[in-house]
Amino acid sequence: MSAGLIILVVLLIACAGFFVGRSRAIATAGGDIRNLHSRPNYYGLTVALFSAAPALMIAVLWLLLQPLYIEGQVSEMIAPADIPEGGSLSLVMTDVRRIADGLDVAVDAGTLTEDRIEDMRADLSDLRTRLGEVGIAVASEVRQNVFMAAKTYRELAAKLRLAMAVIVIGASLAGAAFSLLRINPDYRARNVSEHAIKALLILSSSVAILTTVGIIFSLLFETLHFFRLYPAKDFFFSSIWNPQFQGGSDLGILPLLWGTLYVSFVALIFAVPIGLLAAVYLSEYASKHVRSFAKPAIEILAGIPTIVYGLFALITVGPLLRDYFAEPLGLGNSSSSVLTAGVVLGIMLIPFVSSLSDDVINAVPQAMRDGSYGLGATKSETIKQVILPAALPGIVGAVLLAASRAIGETMIVVMGAGAAAKLSLNPFEAMTTITVKIVSQLTGDTEFASPETLVAFALGLSLFVVTLGLNVLALYIVRKYREQYE
Amino acid sequence: MYDTLIPENAVDQKEIKINAEDVQVYYGDTHAIKDVSVKIEDKTVTAFIGPSGCGKSTFLRCLNRMNDTIDICRVEGKILLDGEDIYDKKVDPVQLRAKVGMVFQKPNPFPKSIYDNIAYGPRIHGLAKNKADLDVIVEKSLRRGAIWDEVKDRLDQPGTGLSGGQQQRLCIARAVATEPEVLLMDEPCSALDPIATAQVEELIDELRQDYSVVIVTHSMQQAARVSQKTAFFHLGNLVEFGETSQIFTNPVDPRTESYITGRIG
Ligand SMILES: Nc1ncnc2c1ncn2[C@@H]1O[C@H](COP(=O)(O)OP(=O)(O)OP(=O)(O)O)[C@@H](O)[C@H]1O
Ligand SMILES: [Mg+2]
Numbered sequence: 001m002s003a004g005l006i007i008l009v010v011l012l013i014a015c016a017g018f019f020v021g022r023s024r025a026i027a028t029a030g031g032d033i034r035n036l037h038s039r040p041n042y043y044g045l046t047v048a049l050f051s052a053a054p055a056l057m058i059a060v061l062w063l064l065l066q067p068l069y070i071e072g073q074v075s076e077m078i079a080p081a082d083i084p085e086g087g088s089l090s091l092v093m094t095d096v097r098r099i100a101d102g103l104d105v106a107v108d109a110g111t112l113t114e115d116r117i118e119d120m121r122a123d124l125s126d127l128r129t130r131l132g133e134v135g136i137a138v139a140s141e142v143r144q145n146v147f148m149a150a151k152t153y154r155e156l157a158a159k160l161r162l163a164m165a166v167i168v169i170g171a172s173l174a175g176a177a178f179s180l181l182r183i184n185p186d187y188r189a190r191n192v193s194e195h196a197i198k199a200l201l202i203l204s205s206s207v208a209i210l211t212t213v214g215i216i217f218s219l220l221f222e223t224l225h226f227f228r229l230y231p232a233k234d235f236f237f238s239s240i241w242n243p244q245f246q247g248g249s250d251l252g253i254l255p256l257l258w259g260t261l262y263v264s265f266v267a268l269i270f271a272v273p274i275g276l277l278a279a280v281y282l283s284e285y286a287s288k289h290v291r292s293f294a295k296p297a298i299e300i301l302a303g304i305p306t307i308v309y310g311l312f313a314l315i316t317v318g319p320l321l322r323d324y325f326a327e328p329l330g331l332g333n334s335s336s337s338v339l340t341a342g343v344v345l346g347i348m349l350i351p352f353v354s355s356l357s358d359d360v361i362n363a364v365p366q367a368m369r370d371g372s373y374g375l376g377a378t379k380s381e382t383i384k385q386v387i388l389p390a391a392l393p394g395i396v397g398a399v400l401l402a403a404s405r406a407i408g409e410t411m412i413v414v415m416g417a418g419a420a421a422k423l424s425l426n427p428f429e430a431m432t433t434i435t436v437k438i439v440s441q442l443t444g445d446t447e448f449a450s451p452e453t454l455v456a457f458a459l460g461l462s463l464f465v466v467t468l469g470l471n472v473l474a475l476y477i478v479r480k481y482r483e484q485y486e
Numbered sequence: 487m488y489d490t491l492i493p494e495n496a497v498d499q500k501e502i503k504i505n506a507e508d509v510q511v512y513y514g515d516t517h518a519i520k521d522v523s524v525k526i527e528d529k530t531v532t533a534f535i536g537p538s539g540c541g542k543s544t545f546l547r548c549l550n551r552m553n554d555t556i557d558i559c560r561v562e563g564k565i566l567l568d569g570e571d572i573y574d575k576k577v578d579p580v581q582l583r584a585k586v587g588m589v590f591q592k593p594n595p596f597p598k599s600i601y602d603n604i605a606y607g608p609r610i611h612g613l614a615k616n617k618a619d620l621d622v623i624v625e626k627s628l629r630r631g632a633i634w635d636e637v638k639d640r641l642d643q644p645g646t647g648l649s650g651g652q653q654q655r656l657c658i659a660r661a662v663a664t665e666p667e668v669l670l671m672d673e674p675c676s677a678l679d680p681i682a683t684a685q686v687e688e689l690i691d692e693l694r695q696d697y698s699v700v701i702v703t704h705s706m707q708q709a710a711r712v713s714q715k716t717a718f719f720h721l722g723n724l725v726e727f728g729e730t731s732q733i734f735t736n737p738v739d740p741r742t743e744s745y746i747t748g749r750i751g
Binding site: 288365366367368369370371372373374375376377378381385386389390 | 660
């Protein structure tokens with residue numbers, strides 16, 4: 001019985017439990033549902049919950065633990081002699097699993113029978129061809145021990161699968177019976193379902209939190225690994241970034257961090273004033289009609305894929321800045337530059353700033369405006385002195401969110417700013433950022449365990465810390481803002 | 487029954503400050519004010535009374551063009567301030583509102599310090615030559631708003647942190663600080679305790695020496711105490727307008743009488 005089938009059976013039991021529970025509840029109330037504490041559906045729901053939830057939990061745990069257990073049992077059968085030169089136990093175990101799976105497939109396809117497998121003990125020569133016929137390729141000649149291990153693997157798996165079916169379906173039936181017996185008119189089925197819903201909500205939010213924690217840990221482990229191979233001091237304080245494939249690289253984060261901050265800074269210089277002024281226009285000056293098409297039009301900018309912005313930077317903005325500014329001013333002749341990436345990134349950020357600021361400005365109560373107009377203030381005085389200060393915390397939050405977006409951007413930067421790690425003030429020079437280097441270090445051909453590759457994780461973690469800090473700051477400010485009109 | 491409440495108000499003839507003629511106000515298709523004509527005198531307190539939703543606030547907001555900020559609101563008719571039509575194209579609503587100040591039905595202090603709340607108007611109109619001047623204006627206004635004693639030690643704290651009644655008095659002080667010629671007050675005492683109410687009424691009486699004051703109120707006693715003229719609105723119509731003493735003792739219209747004796751509203 002396969003795991004999918006077992007789960008299906010459990011769900012069917014739960015479904016049936018729902019209807020049985022429902023009618024039982026009505027029956028215990030003597031047919032008058034006003035005698036029940038909760039509506040009949042809730043009684044049905046509790047039966048369904050008790051039959052499904054514990055059984056499914058057992059099933060999930062079982063599926064997680066079963067491979068570990070079998071692995072432990074089977075690997076004892078492999079003698080050190082069975083492990084080929086330069087190989088490892090885990091490789092042999094992979095073979096065992098493949099052969100076991102292959103035998104299953106072969107039996108299903110009818111090329112082998114259980115009896116023949118039993119007999120195969122002595123003669124393994126045609127196993128390989130048999131498996132080949134059903135599309136399972138086994139690398140080398142199969143050794144006796146490995147084959148025996150695979151057989152045990154199959155047997156154990158089949159036994160455990162059967163045990164799982166019995167236990168899980170048993171748990172489901174037991175749960176159904178337990179909750180059916182509990183049904184009486186005073187049973188608070190509604191409150192029980194309420195708890196179940198709460199549990200579901202908690203589960204969902206913990207998935208999000210656990211994912212974040214998981215991401216941090218996976219980065220953290222690789223980063224620690226990196227720092228064992230490369231001194232942390234050099235990573236954080238060296239101003240040279242020069243990875244070498246044959247080792248002996250300089251992997252200082254400073255030029256990359258500088259590039260990241262410089263590009264983001266240029267982007268914000270560009271995006272914040274424009275976005276903010278656009279937001280003020282949209283929320284305070286624009287007529288309903290203008291607003292109804294201008295706001296979506298600006299927000300379209302946010303929907304353009306960043307690679308398209310990258311193309312725009314590469315073929316339009318870059319050459320433009322080079323031909324009209326950099327070369328006449330004698331500041332360089334590269335079309336990839338901090339300014340190119342910054343400007344294009346800034347364009348991408350405009351809708352972030354304007355849309356969030358617009359919401360914040362709109363959230364300033366009309367009474368504030370009335371109060372100011374009532375004192376004889378003009379529109380721009382009102383905006384400058386009442387609305388913007390009132391909305392400021394929210395606007396700062398919007399800017400910080402835009403900043404963390406800028407810091408994390410990759411595509412536009414790689415196409416606009418180039419890939420040369422440099423510490424320079426000239427905005428017309430090509431520079432590069434942390435994100436770009438993460439990609440290029442991971443996609444190189446160097447060995448995974450070398451510092452040249454692992455540095456990507458340290459860079460990633462540094463980036464994560466920077467943007468996390470910004471986000472926390474933004475959240476803090478936004479929250480403070482919320483309290484303002486309470 | 488109101489005889490005891492009516493003060494010995496001076497009933498001499500005064501200059502007309504605001505003259506509204508045949509004013510109509512529409513919110514979209516709703517006709518909120520119908521054919522209202524009133525003459526509001528200078529150095530007089532005029533009370534607007536009437537049941538909830540009858541258009542008192544709406545009409546009050548016409549007098550300093552605050553209705554301009556509501557998209558769907560349309561005003562017709564003539565409103566003259568010192569003989570000049572305030573809805574004329576030449577008139578700048580901003581300047582008009584500096585002359586005709588307003589205290590709103592709901593307190594709306596700015597999320598700034600108490601000091602800056604009061605100093606806001608004087609600053610934008612350049613009423614103070616220097617910081618010391620401004621300090622004087624702030625203190626004087628807060629005193630007139632009957633809130634100085636409560637806030638004198640916390641002028642740098644946000645105005646939004648005050649209680650509802652304190653906020654309302656702050657808003658009164660803020661409106662007074664710009665020295666308007668006409669002060670429109672929309673239920674200024676609805677959130678105040680009796681003591682603060684008495685102080686605000688005292689302020690209104692004091693303002694009457696120099697300004698024209700229009701006050702919307704739901705309290706008959708208050709209207710009787712502070713006003714010299716009373717206008718009774720009902721369903722968007724101005725039902726009756728006249729001397730306060732006459733309205734409260736001898737109303738002409740049966741609807742006025744029912745309202746002030748508590749039978750409609
Ligand atoms: N912004 C608006 N949009 C649409 N209709 C409005 C608006 N403001 C007021 N009205 C309508 O105009 C009418 C008069 O409202 P107004 O606020 O002037 O009443 P009021 O006499 O001040 O009442 P209250 O004593 O409750 O303050 C009401 O019917 C109201 O629904
Ligand atoms: Mg009102």
